[in-house]
Amino acid sequence: MNKLLWLALAASACSSKSEPTPRKDDPQPPAAGSGSTAKPEDPKPPQQQGARKHDQIARPELNRWAVRRNLPVYWIADKNNNAALDPDEVATLLFYPTAPKWVEGGAFTRDFELVYDDIVNASKAALVDPSSPDAERRKLVGEDLDQGRATLVLSDLAKLSPTDKEFVGHMLKVAALTDALFDKMTGATAFAPQVAKDPASASLFRRNRSPRCVAPATEKNPACSALEKPCEAGAAKTNPRCAPDGSPRLVFDLYPDAMQLDPKFCQMLEKRPDSKALLDPFTVVRGQTGKLTAVPYHVEYKEQSEAIAKELEAAAASITDPEEKPLVAYLTAAAAGWRTSKWEPADEAWSRMTVDNSKWYVRSAPDEVYWEPCSQKAGVHLTLARIDQGSKAWQEKLVPVQQDMEAAIAEKSGAPYKARKVTFHLPDFIEIVVNAGQDREALSITIGQSLPNWGPVANEGRGRTVAMTNLYTDPDSRAQRRTQAESLLDAASMKNYGDNPQPGLLSTILHEATHNLGPAHEYAVGGKRAPEIFGGPLASIMEELKAQTGALFLVELLRQKGILTDELALQSYVDSIVWAMGHTSRGMYESDGKPRTYSQLAAIQLGFLRDRGALVWDDKATAANGKDKGAYTIVTAKLVPVIDEMMKHVGGIKARGDKAAAEELVKKYVDSSASVPHEIIRERFLRFPKQSFVYSIVL
16 A cells, blocks of 8 residues: 655746747647757757857746656756756656757757757747637646646666666666556557647646546546547447546556446446456456456466566566675566466565665565556556665664554454554665656655555565655755645644654654554455455545554654654644645545545545544634635644544444445545535645656666
């Protein structure tokens, strides 16, 4: 399971700008890396490098327009504060159609000059030619893109050994193959030929991995898509790729196309006598309603699985460091997993990798389920990261008390759950290099994860838990998060808000730890596991709600044991409340009606805290920014007892398999604004774009 922290808490210095004179066309951006030269009709041919200062567009605007123009260029930072882009300040981004060199010999290349001029010229022209036949759609596409702020994950691997660089090269090929397979599984690949030719539409399809718009202000507008031709009226009755509102709809390759015309097809599958086989996480469903069969991933996707397996084996063969034997063993076992859909041997090898025996963190497998309509099938992904040794200090503090943590959550959860011996790994810290497949989303990112989700390794507490430490730490993100918090909390509550990463990191650590505590993973009531009791989507919500409630509940236990200072404990509570506001701002449901797991658990927590007086909303109170009317006050004296009550309630629902009680939480706090000011939270947080993570590697 994973935790998508700080989602929708992005920062940006983008300023509004007036629309200049419209232009008559929307040319394609120059083909970077193609050796192209300035054409006679180019509005402004590139200047000579030696005489040029790249100061015609500000950093935020360059990065924004690079996304609109679908160009893999990013201005990292104005290191020398000269308000100009210099050669040591630019990055080439991954996961674009091309990967050009922007700098050679310390100077910008001609490709860069062409691209820079394209971005500057585009920023000075009308956003969309109003005479274009699909002007409204393209305007909406631009608005969807602008609701994300490109945020860089940069990995400088230039000092790696030649063999390590070879290993990274193979893993980047695994990333590309994993992306292709995941896009086929989601149904995105089927739409590729229909994507409009303008750069912004191509960029939206690339970023969103779907023709649909996904940002809060545009996701429910059927006119917003990357496709030039909308669905015809009434097409939804016979074409599963058309939603009733006329927007494009992903048809997941996991299930028969026709079946997905029924909005309740997941419930139908859950009620079948052969549901256990059909909903196995490593299979696809084939056939027709009367006769359905489960086909393993490695059979249905044989070509893709074999290609991934070969690259993993090549990566293993490239490693010559004798200290990396556990990594070699895992890569080899993962390759076998791709060929057989039997993942237990790979999980065993993976569980033996630690911060002490490898400098890399790699996970190549199908894992999380909440990405698809039924929340049953495992999404393929790749996580490639470097180990951050900073986790050892936290592990030394928490390992001695992990059994106490289990006992405390078991006591709150109550019968029939009984405390068990836990031996899980507390979170390792990792620095992300690349995410691929289900790991890479348009406007969110995983910053904590506990895997695997099934099998002996998970059930016996031998899985790995990680916290990603190089995300959301950039100055832009931190500044904007504070601004957003100040718009909803009063001044007194903001005094306990910490600007450093530690409170959020602590919350991530405890969230991921709680996935391994109490009624977790393969815990069953009456022989039924959570997905069978609650149904897939609600099961995911309740598991993540349990984990995040544990992230609050365990703080006091650790404070009492002297592991946390009073200040850090209080800052962690406040950080978690701000996190919940950020997720609540995203809305409770996706445009197709699928529940948003983290948004719903966040609203439940905010409502529970408010109903019991630990969080007070006053319509007349002034927020800490001195501008907004209506603010939350955190009543610190009530936090611990109310959080204890929340842990008892949520843990008890999981322990008893109490579906009715879970549904009541959703009804009270998700589907009603009586206890949670949904729209106010949404408006204030969404004044700023979300982070849209982009990746670059220096080799």
